[in-house]
Amino acid sequence: MASEDKNGAGALPVVDLAPFLTTGDEDGTTAVREACREYGFFRVVNHGVPPQLMARALELSAAFFALPDEEKAKVRPVEGSEAPLPAGYARQPAHSADKNEYLLAFDPQLGFNRYPSEPSGFEGGFLELSDVHLLLLLLIREELEECYVKLTKLGVLIQILNECMGLQPGFLKEYNSDRSFDFMALLRYFPAMADENNGISEHQDGNCITFVLQDSVGGLEVFKDGAWVPADPVEGTIVVNLGDVIQVLTNNKMKSAMHRVVRMPEAHRHSLAFFFNVHGDRWVEPLPEFTEKIGEAPRYRKFLYREYQQLRMRNKTHPPSRPEDVVHITHYAICITKRMAIDPSNVDPHFLRRLLSSTEVFPEG
Numbered sequence: 001m002a003s004e005d006k007n008g009a010g011a012l013p014v015v016d017l018a019p020f021l022t023t024g025d026e027d028g029t030t031a032v033r034e035a036c037r038e039y040g041f042f043r044v045v046n047h048g049v050p051p052q053l054m055a056r057a058l059e060l061s062a063a064f065f066a067l068p069d070e071e072k073a074k075v076r077p078v079e080g081s082e083a084p085l086p087a088g089y090a091r092q093p094a095h096s097a098d099k100n101e102y103l104l105a106f107d108p109q110l111g112f113n114r115y116p117s118e119p120s121g122f123e124g125g126f127l128e129l130s131d132v133h134l135l136l137l138l139l140i141r142e143e144l145e146e147c148y149v150k151l152t153k154l155g156v157l158i159q160i161l162n163e164c165m166g167l168q169p170g171f172l173k174e175y176n177s178d179r180s181f182d183f184m185a186l187l188r189y190f191p192a193m194a195d196e197n198n199g200i201s202e203h204q205d206g207n208c209i210t211f212v213l214q215d216s217v218g219g220l221e222v223f224k225d226g227a228w229v230p231a232d233p234v235e236g237t238i239v240v241n242l243g244d245v246i247q248v249l250t251n252n253k254m255k256s257a258m259h260r261v262v263r264m265p266e267a268h269r270h271s272l273a274f275f276f277n278v279h280g281d282r283w284v285e286p287l288p289e290f291t292e293k294i295g296e297a298p299r300y301r302k303f304l305y306r307e308y309q310q311l312r313m314r315n316k317t318h319p320p321s322r323p324e325d326v327v328h329i330t331h332y333a334i335c336i337t338k339r340m341a342i343d344p345s346n347v348d349p350h351f352l353r354r355l356l357s358s359t360e361v362f363p364e365g
């Protein structure tokens, strides 16, 4: 069973993966199904990623972001790289509502990743950095790559989801067998200002499932039943949320969870998000199990994952000035026009806003 957090630290359901990871036990499936129905967000324990490794990855990330800007600039993405998204360091544009900086990394075997090397001045011994800081930098590649490998393994959750969705055994594993579009983002959020505290605006992730590691600062929030619920840090646990691909495949039976990050006063927050994706050449559309086989109309037209991922990245690198120009999954929504009485007080305002900003509207049938 999915249990609730007992310490009041963010009321996310907690799923113990030990039974599933050790024996392939059904319990994992039941707990995930309950958690997905409730929130689309849950916390996993006994997930196979050693807590010490998680802590070190976050420390190293903090050490990286604490480097002077000119050092971070040395690992900016390489122009013309064939990485699915720009691998390396970036900072949100000044006019973006989001106030954070990040480092994107792909599967280490693909050779796209950029890591800091010796800071300038190393040879001359004129470093302003502490020895601890230097040591962390020398370890960063190895530790982050180990973390990447472990988080990729946690992608086994896709098999639990397959079961929860009632699909043919092995369907999602086969559909989603290529790992070259997965990526990991190290994030640093700046301290809140007196009058402004947005870290990442409310959004749903565009991928399949996301795994989030966070330091002790807090600020991640999940939208549920019309309110923002904190997903506070709990040491050693990983927060998991469903993304748009699962929402589309299930024709909205499972929801891509709405979330945001609020910045805290006087503290930088560090997190590490691993985005378990599908390959860019995959077509994504509602599966027959959630449409024709149950007599329901598809709520999305089919799209190539690569296209959606690029559009989403553009939201980040070139944030549109009008909120209605930000691309969400509603970009592919088929608007089912039925005459119905809507009580505005019962409509989720986020859903309504996205629906109205959808650029493609199709009549039913």
Ligand SMILES: O=C(O)CCC(=O)C(=O)O
Pocket: 185, 187, 200, 205, 212, 214, 220, 259, 260, 261, 271, 272, 273
């Ligand atoms: O920093 C976090 O906790 C979440 C990050 C996130 O939502 C994102 O990168 O899409």
